[in-house]
Amino acid sequence: MADKNAMKNKSAMRNKSKVKNKDIAKNKAAGKKKYAVDKTMKQEAEKRTAGKMGKKKYAVDKTVKQEAEKRTIGKMEKKYAVTKAFTEKTDHGKSVKEKKVSGKNTSEKMITKKQNADMCQYAKKCGGCDYQGLSYEKQLKEKQEYVRKNVGEFCRVLPIIGMEHPYHYRNKVHAVFDIAKGGSVISGVYKAGTHDVVNIDSCRIEDETADAIIRDIRGLLRSFKIKTYDEDTGYGLLRHVLVRRGFHSGEVMVVLVLGSPILPSKNNFVKALRKLHPEITTVVLNVNDKKTSMVLGEKETVIYGKGYIEDTLCGCTFRISPKSFYQVNPVQTEILYTKAIEYAGLTGKERIVDAYCGIGTIGLIAASKAKEVISVELNRDAVRDAVTNAKRNDIKNVQFYNADAGQFMVEMAEYRADQKKNQVPDATKSGKKATPDGNVDVVFMDPPRAGSDEAFLSSVIRLAPKRVVYISCNLETLARDLKYLTKHGYQAKECQPVDLFPWTKHVETVVLLSHKKPDGHINVKVEFGEGEGKVPLDNIAKRAEEYKPKERVTYKMIKEYIEAKYGFKVHTAYIAEVKRDLGLPMYDAPNAVEELKQPRKHPTAEKVEAIKDALKHFEVI
Numbered sequence: 001m002a003d004k005n006a007m008k009n010k011s012a013m014r015n016k017s018k019v020k021n022k023d024i025a026k027n028k029a030a031g032k033k034k035y036a037v038d039k040t041m042k043q044e045a046e047k048r049t050a051g052k053m054g055k056k057k058y059a060v061d062k063t064v065k066q067e068a069e070k071r072t073i074g075k076m077e078k079k080y081a082v083t084k085a086f087t088e089k090t091d092h093g094k095s096v097k098e099k100k101v102s103g104k105n106t107s108e109k110m111i112t113k114k115q116n117a118d119m120c121q122y123a124k125k126c127g128g129c130d131y132q133g134l135s136y137e138k139q140l141k142e143k144q145e146y147v148r149k150n151v152g153e154f155c156r157v158l159p160i161i162g163m164e165h166p167y168h169y170r171n172k173v174h175a176v177f178d179i180a181k182g183g184s185v186i187s188g189v190y191k192a193g194t195h196d197v198v199n200i201d202s203c204r205i206e207d208e209t210a211d212a213i214i215r216d217i218r219g220l221l222r223s224f225k226i227k228t229y230d231e232d233t234g235y236g237l238l239r240h241v242l243v244r245r246g247f248h249s250g251e252v253m254v255v256l257v258l259g260s261p262i263l264p265s266k267n268n269f270v271k272a273l274r275k276l277h278p279e280i281t282t283v284v285l286n287v288n289d290k291k292t293s294m295v296l297g298e299k300e301t302v303i304y305g306k307g308y309i310e311d312t313l314c315g316c317t318f319r320i321s322p323k324s325f326y327q328v329n330p331v332q333t334e335i336l337y338t339k340a341i342e343y344a345g346l347t348g349k350e351r352i353v354d355a356y357c358g359i360g361t362i363g364l365i366a367a368s369k370a371k372e373v374i375s376v377e378l379n380r381d382a383v384r385d386a387v388t389n390a391k392r393n394d395i396k397n398v399q400f401y402n403a404d405a406g407q408f409m410v411e412m413a414e415y416r417a418d419q420k421k422n423q424v425p426d427a428t429k430s431g432k433k434a435t436p437d438g439n440v441d442v443v444f445m446d447p448p449r450a451g452s453d454e455a456f457l458s459s460v461i462r463l464a465p466k467r468v469v470y471i472s473c474n475l476e477t478l479a480r481d482l483k484y485l486t487k488h489g490y491q492a493k494e495c496q497p498v499d500l501f502p503w504t505k506h507v508e509t510v511v512l513l514s515h516k517k518p519d520g521h522i523n524v525k526v527e528f529g530e531g532e533g534k535v536p537l538d539n540i541a542k543r544a545e546e547y548k549p550k551e552r553v554t555y556k557m558i559k560e561y562i563e564a565k566y567g568f569k570v571h572t573a574y575i576a577e578v579k580r581d582l583g584l585p586m587y588d589a590p591n592a593v594e595e596l597k598q599p600r601k602h603p604t605a606e607k608v609e610a611i612k613d614a615l616k617h618f619e620v621i
């Protein structure tokens with residue numbers, strides 16, 4: 001592989017100047033030609049549509065537009081109710097019934113027509129959009145019901161907030177590259193459940209600029225003699241392309257994921273690409289030479305621009321690096337975050353934890369309304385972005401920690417317990433940033449799809465913040481975690497679903513939980529002793545001893561026991577895993593880091609035995 005690349009590089013060097021000029025000329029011509037072809041195709045398609053468009057079709061389009069204009073199902077239902085009431089007032093008797101029935105039939109016919117109009121040409125192969133052929137109104141209704149089924153038992157579910165224009169909302173587009181049977185370069189997505197690539201020119205939910213860039217990269221590969229990577233043999237170079245666009249800033253980042261580190265004629269490639277797309281502000285090479293389903297590898301080289309893009313969300317500017325998480329639908333994200341911060345009920349005096357903070361978005365947006373923000377995130381690159389973002393927005397009351405959120409919260413809770421016992425350790429001695437003390441008023445938590453873990457949730461219970469604002473993109477794990485929190489002193493108050501992913505079955509939700517307070521108290525007078533109406537004192541002390549709660553066995557105690565007895569350390573996540581394997585009530589730990597797709601590590605047999613021994617020692621098993 002390396003030899004092959006070296007040979008390629010040598011011959012590329014020899015022909016460099018020749019190729020350079022020839023390619024640029026070719027690209028220029030190809031670019032112009034392509035643009036002309038695209039334009040003609042577009043015009044033809046428009047003509048065809050216009051030709052087909054009869055009165056009925058116009059009516060369908062009008063309905064789609066009208067639906068899109070209604071922001072939420074709630075509003076839609078309200079409007080429907082008003083129309084219905086108006087009809088019933090103006091028409092009487094039989095005619096009302098007839099009118100209603102015929103009205104229903106017409107709209108049903110329209111939906112059937114609309115279903116066809118809404119089918120995407122890649123629907124059968126791609127499998128990315130679960131709601132193909134369903135009107136947007138129906139999609140929202142389905143999602144509302146899905147949320148109600150999972151969260152309804154915990155609290156009131158507000159009507160879902162849909163999009164005004166549910167198309168081309170994705171600011172991040174990823175395409176896998178391959179060679180088709182006939183030898184042409186293709187790019188798109190894997191056909192559901194396979195590793196066959198479905199060639200996609202444009203997608204109705206993806207950003208159109210990003211799609212155009214990916215199409216043009218396809219075109220450039222041939223002229224630059226860049227081969228696509230073959231997953232089976234490991235030969236070839238280009239594996240994936242990732243494009244991210246800041247919808248507010250207009251900045252565009254292109255990440256070329258390669259199977260090996262060298263992109264021949266990289267400067268000319270960038271030049272040719274930027275000639276077609278001057279809006280590109282940065283190009284990054286990412287090397288992924290592993291046999292893996294992960295898109296991004298570890299190593300990155302910036303070959304053009306600053307290596308990240310910036311974008312604005314809820315009035316703050318954020319730097320976004322290739323590996324950092326950033327919500328894919330910024331329009332709806334603003335609605336979601338605004339609701340989350342509203343739920344937090346901030347007055348300016350609160351200490352907030354922003355857990356799973358990514359590039360710091362929620363905490364930084366909320367910072368001006370709170371006293372202090374403590375943010376924690378596992379992804380190193382995201383934390384680096386977050387620190388820059390705080391400076392960029394001149395926000396000074398935020399601290400960031402690069403750690404596992406569960407582990408971090410355990411430490412905070414234990415620190416607080418020590419504080420209560422007046423045994424506060426000097427965490428600064430270790431040279432690490434001190435664990436903040438455990439006084440917390442509000443916890444924002446926005447975990448990945450796997451949800452949170454027992455270490456995190458049990459620490460929330462111990463820290464007892466007044467409010468927990470849980471943002472989730474996975475209803476099953478949300479329901480699981482709500483069950484835990486509501487069993488242990490919290491009450492779910494309200495849930496707001498927001499549609500961040502039109503055409504797919506996914507839905508984002510934000511849930512407000514607050515600490516349960518006793519509804520009231522009653523005074524009972526009890527007299528102990530002998531005689532009528534008195535409670536005998538016999539055995540009271542003995543019985544009290546029986547009911548005395550056992551000392552809570554913390555992760556810290558288990559770790560200390562193991563370190564003292566066996567001389568090695570064990571991670572919280574390993575203890576959690578062993579507890580789960582033993583059938584003790586558990587949550588997944590550690591979180592599957594979706595964005596990084598890191599393979600989950602497991603404890604060695606020696607560590608498992610040590611953990612079991614500690615659990616026996618503390619009478620947990």
Ligand SMILES: C[S@@+](CC[C@H](N)C(=O)[O-])C[C@H]1O[C@@H](n2cnc3c(N)ncnc32)[C@H](O)[C@@H]1O
Nearest residue numbers: 325356357358377378379404405446447448591
């Ligand atoms: C759904 S994203 C939310 C990010 C951020 N709140 C936002 O809205 O942009 C989940 C984040 O959790 C991070 N993450 C995953 N597992 C984690 C863990 N165990 N501890 C801390 N952060 C974690 C991911 O890297 C990712 O940035």
